[in-house]
Amino acid sequence: MSDQVQQENHQCRCEEVKEEELYPKLAEIIAENRNKPENLIMVLHKAQNLFGYLPKRVQQEVAEGLDLSLSQVHGVISFYSFFSTSPKGRNSVKVCLGTACYVRGGQRALAKVKQELSVGVGETTEDRRYSLDVVRCIGACGLAPAMLVNDDVYGRVKTTKLMEILQKYE
Amino acid sequence: MIKATINKVEVEVPEGTTILEAAKKVHFSIPTLCHHPDLTPEGSCGICVVEVKGFPALRRACVTQVEKGWAIETNSARVRKARRELVELILSDHVAECLTCIKNGKCELQDVARDVGIREIGDYGSKRKKPVDTSSTAIVRDPNKCILCGRCLHVCSDIQTVNALTLDKRGFDTSISTTLNLGLGNSACVNCGQCTVFCPVGALYERSHTEEVWKALNNPDLHVVVQEAPAVRAQLGEEFGMEPGSLVSGKLHAGLRRMKFDAVFDTNFSADLTILEEGTEVVNAIKSGRKLPIITSCSPGWIKFMETFYPDLRGHISTAKSPQQMFGTLAKTYYPEIKGLDANKIVSVSVMPCTAKKFESERPEMKSSGYQDVDYVLTTRELARMMKEAGIDLKELPDEPADDPLGEYTGAATIFGATGGVMEAALRSAYFLVTGKELENLDILPVRGMQGVKEAVVPVDALNLKVAVAHGLGNARKLLDKVSAQLKDGGTSEYHFIEIMACPGGCVGGGGQPWGGTMARRARRGEALYAEDKSLPKRRSHENASVKRLYEKYLKEPNSEKAHHLLHTHYVRRSAFDGKPIQE
Numbered sequence A: 001m002s003d004q005v006q007q008e009n010h011q012c013r014c015e016e017v018k019e020e021e022l023y024p025k026l027a028e029i030i031a032e033n034r035n036k037p038e039n040l041i042m043v044l045h046k047a048q049n050l051f052g053y054l055p056k057r058v059q060q061e062v063a064e065g066l067d068l069s070l071s072q073v074h075g076v077i078s079f080y081s082f083f084s085t086s087p088k089g090r091n092s093v094k095v096c097l098g099t100a101c102y103v104r105g106g107q108r109a110l111a112k113v114k115q116e117l118s119v120g121v122g123e124t125t126e127d128r129r130y131s132l133d134v135v136r137c138i139g140a141c142g143l144a145p146a147m148l149v150n151d152d153v154y155g156r157v158k159t160t161k162l163m164e165i166l167q168k169y170e
Numbered sequence B: 001m002i003k004a005t006i007n008k009v010e011v012e013v014p015e016g017t018t019i020l021e022a023a024k025k026v027h028f029s030i031p032t033l034c035h036h037p038d039l040t041p042e043g044s045c046g047i048c049v050v051e052v053k054g055f056p057a058l059r060r061a062c063v064t065q066v067e068k069g070w071a072i073e074t075n076s077a078r079v080r081k082a083r084r085e086l087v088e089l090i091l092s093d094h095v096a097e098c099l100t101c102i103k104n105g106k107c108e109l110q111d112v113a114r115d116v117g118i119r120e121i122g123d124y125g126s127k128r129k130k131p132v133d134t135s136s137t138a139i140v141r142d143p144n145k146c147i148l149c150g151r152c153l154h155v156c157s158d159i160q161t162v163n164a165l166t167l168d169k170r171g172f173d174t175s176i177s178t179t180l181n182l183g184l185g186n187s188a189c190v191n192c193g194q195c196t197v198f199c200p201v202g203a204l205y206e207r208s209h210t211e212e213v214w215k216a217l218n219n220p221d222l223h224v225v226v227q228e229a230p231a232v233r234a235q236l237g238e239e240f241g242m243e244p245g246s247l248v249s250g251k252l253h254a255g256l257r258r259m260k261f262d263a264v265f266d267t268n269f270s271a272d273l274t275i276l277e278e279g280t281e282v283v284n285a286i287k288s289g290r291k292l293p294i295i296t297s298c299s300p301g302w303i304k305f306m307e308t309f310y311p312d313l314r315g316h317i318s319t320a321k322s323p324q325q326m327f328g329t330l331a332k333t334y335y336p337e338i339k340g341l342d343a344n345k346i347v348s349v350s351v352m353p354c355t356a357k358k359f360e361s362e363r364p365e366m367k368s369s370g371y372q373d374v375d376y377v378l379t380t381r382e383l384a385r386m387m388k389e390a391g392i393d394l395k396e397l398p399d400e401p402a403d404d405p406l407g408e409y410t411g412a413a414t415i416f417g418a419t420g421g422v423m424e425a426a427l428r429s430a431y432f433l434v435t436g437k438e439l440e441n442l443d444i445l446p447v448r449g450m451q452g453v454k455e456a457v458v459p460v461d462a463l464n465l466k467v468a469v470a471h472g473l474g475n476a477r478k479l480l481d482k483v484s485a486q487l488k489d490g491g492t493s494e495y496h497f498i499e500i501m502a503c504p505g506g507c508v509g510g511g512g513q514p515w516g517g518t519m520a521r522r523a524r525r526g527e528a529l530y531a532e533d534k535s536l537p538k539r540r541s542h543e544n545a546s547v548k549r550l551y552e553k554y555l556k557e558p559n560s561e562k563a564h565h566l567l568h569t570h571y572v573r574r575s576a577f578d579g580k581p582i583q584e
Helices: A002-011 A019-032 A037-051 A056-066 A070-079 A099-103 A106-117 A162-167 B019-025 B077-092 B108-115 B151-159 B194-198 B210-217 B230-234 B236-240 B249-258 B267-288 B300-309 B311-316 B323-331 B334-339 B356-361 B380-389 B411-417 B421-435 B473-490 B519-535 B545-555 B561-567
Strands: A091-096 A130-135 A147-149 A152-154 B002-006 B009-013 B049-052 B071-073 B139-141 B165-168 B175-178 B204-206 B223-228 B346-352 B376-379 B453-460 B463-471 B497-501
Touching: A019 A037, A019 A056, A037 A056, A037 A070, A056 A070, A070 B165, A070 B175, A091 A106, A099 A106, A106 A130, A106 A162, A147 A162, B002 B019, B009 B019, B019 B049, B019 B071, B049 B077, B077 B108, B151 B165, B151 B194, B151 B473, B194 B204, B210 B223, B210 B346, B210 B376, B210 B380, B223 B249, B223 B267, B223 B323, B230 B249, B230 B267, B230 B380, B230 B411, B230 B519, B236 B380, B267 B323, B267 B411, B267 B421, B267 B545, B267 B561, B300 B311, B300 B356, B300 B473, B300 B497, B311 B473, B323 B334, B323 B346, B323 B356, B323 B561, B334 B545, B346 B356, B346 B380, B356 B376, B376 B380, B411 B421, B411 B519, B421 B453, B421 B463, B421 B497, B453 B473, B463 B473, B473 B497, B545 B561
Parallel strands: A091 A130, B002 B071, B223 B346, B346 B376, B463 B497
Antiparallel strands: A091 A147, A147 A152, B002 B009, B049 B071, B139 B204, B165 B175, B453 B463
16 A cells, blocks of 8 residues: 555656755755854755755855854764765665564675665665665564665565565656 | 872862873873863873772763862773773774884874883774875875874864864764865865874874985986075974974084085075065055055965955955065076076975975966976975984084075074064064164064964054964964954954964974974974074164175065066965865
């Protein structure tokens, strides 16, 4: 069921919003926090929600607006794994490597995804269809090894069935 | 006052004293790594742990203030074990190439490892291998040697307010890096090199030109000339076991001659020349009432800082080149002309207390002679290394003068190396240029000393000349914010003339100076220069006979067309993100 919903959601994005058009909105966020370096994390959150990631130009505009140096902004972004400086794919693939999944073959599943999509952990495929990440336990230990695609949980993933699942996500 | 005991020895200290300071008072030394007397203590390395009776966990001595009645143990079995483990952990992820390391023998990590008694390093798992950052023309960063103490970060952000460095990532992956990991050469770094002076290990050091200079010296077809900055003579001695503040002007000339430089000149000569060019510019500005205040331009770290963070003040910066660059131009124009040499065969080397001078010499503007005016810049540290390689014991050398025609200097030139020195030298000559009379009392004390921003009012005839001096870029920022606001408000500032030096203490505290340059040591080096000034027969730049001859034979007069062509420059606007020039 949830597969269905997800697919519909993604099909709606037939026209990608151009990055250029998002900058006026960023300017509004920055204007509300002008010269308030203490609001940096909040501003970065909003900026990432807007752009999907934090490109160099966004970092520069945030730094300038909040009266910070670019290196200070960079330090905060690189500290928190939530922030990303490379664009994320349309679909987020998260392979669980928590204890249970680890012993039940999570590593093999991860290796297979990496090989099939030709991406490393934390990277995005060239066509921006998938981003691959590793998570530590999603509370589905009974279904180990588990994998998360967007909001859908898949349990007992077999390396032979993996691509079948991923193919469903455009 | 608070009473406590350290290793059963009673100690009485004022409230707010740290355990580290209290222990020193009763002659117990506690090993430290991240701690530096000129930085706010942070306690990041943990080497200074001690035991305090009643507390289950060990305390860090550098950040813990002594409280009443505490019984402190700095040398218990538990403390010794903890320290060893901490040092071992640092060493387990440190490229221990000590024999080939630039810091060999001067490394604080080596000292600590020896003092806490490390005999072997246990296996603690993986080591990181990171690329060495060679993107900068002045400074090299080797993250494989870095121990993450954070000193470089703090001097760059807190003292210099440049913020070129940052912590990247976290946990085991943490490293000191630059904006977007693009390297120092693609950052706001102004090349002041304070990070290289504050680094306890060999992770930050100057880009070396020693091999190029050896090669030139060994080539009989080339004519290699050398100039030495004022500040170098106040501390080269430290590298040869002399007391900080020993003055070695004469020995320095003798040593360079023994290294087989074809001509040993002196940057002090062109410092006197700078005063005449810059002083004339100030006097003209005061007479015409235009572009005041005039701000000095000798410090290339300051110049890049200004171009990056205060580009609107460019019109106020003296167009006079720094003494290094004035000398470089003359060494390839005036000098070969009067000596009948081929300018093409001249290699011009400078010895500077500074890493930013390396960047300055490679600026595209610095080619007025038709060649790169200064070919190679050596820091004081590099010269010391070369002299040791050549087997020269500076301490034992006789005093020798510099060569003509670019070697004579006055006391006004030698104090360029200390904060306030350029101001004092300029005032001595400006007074003469305005009034035609000589200033009687040459010691202008309010502009001397280590206070961050200094001000003085000097009566010159009817005019009360208001001057200010700032050293260290954080102090410069305070002064410049004030000046910028005044200029924005009413179009004029209360100051006529401002001296700014990028490094705390001025050039004696430069980023190319011997390791371990604390503020106290910088002050002693400055005093050595004032002592030389006092000992010299001539103490005003306009009395320099070689400079007078240069004007008579070659440049005509200060700020003449020829002088402008050869001895003046212009400035660009730079991006605060990558330090690169912005087209306007």
